[in-house]
Amino acid sequence: MLTPLLNLSFLASVLHPRYKLTYFSKAKWPQPWITTAEALLRMEWETNYKPSQPSQVDTSTTSSVMSAIVISVPIITSFEVLQGADKYFHLLDDVVATEDPISEWINSPPFTLTVDPITYWTGLDATGHPLARMALDFLSIPGA
Numbered sequence: 001m002l003t004p005l006l007n008l009s010f011l012a013s014v015l016h017p018r019y020k021l022t023y024f025s026k027a028k029w030p031q032p033w034i035t036t037a038e039a040l041l042r043m044e045w046e047t048n049y050k051p052s053q054p055s056q057v058d059t060s061t062t063s064s065v066m067s068a069i070v071i072s073v074p075i076i077t078s079f080e081v082l083q084g085a086d087k088y089f090h091l092l093d094d095v096v097a098t099e100d101p102i103s104e105w106i107n108s109p110p111f112t113l114t115v116d117p118i119t120y121w122t123g124l125d126a127t128g129h130p131l132a133r134m135a136l137d138f139l140s141i142p143g144a
Contacts, residue, residue, distance in 0.1 A: 011037075019110060117139050121134065
C-alpha cells in the first residue's frame with residue numbers, strides 16, 4: 001500500500017461515493033494533479049487489490065441447478081428456449097461489468113445522496129463489488 005499519509009487521504013476522497021474526482025475539480029486542483037491522483041489510485045488497485053485471476057464458478061452447484069432445470073422442464077422445450085434466447089444475449093453486452101472497475105467508478109457520477117461511505121461500501125462488499133475492500137481499507141483510516 002502507499003505509505004505517505006497524504007496519498008492515503010486523497011485516495012479516500014476518490015473512493016468516497018459523494019466526491020470521487022469531482023472533489024479535486026471543485027477544490028481547483030490543476031488537471032495534472034487530478035490525473036496523478038487517478039494514476040495513483042490505479043497503481044494501488046493494480047498492485048494490492050486487483051484479483052490475480054477470475055474467480056472460478058462452483059461447478060457442483062451449477063450442475064445441480066442445471067439438473068433441476070432439466071428434471072422440471074421437458075428436455076426439448078428447455079433446449080428450444082435456450083436456442084431462442086441465444087439471439088437476445090447481445091442485448092446484455094451493455095449490462096456486463098467492465099473489466100476495469102476503476103474506470104467504471106471514476107466515470108460514474110458521484111452519489112449525492114450517500115451520507116456514510118462506510119455503510120455504502122459495506123453494502124457493496126456484501127455483493128462482491130471489486131473495489132469494496134480497497135475503499136473500506138482507505139475510508140477506515142483514522143483522519144482520512
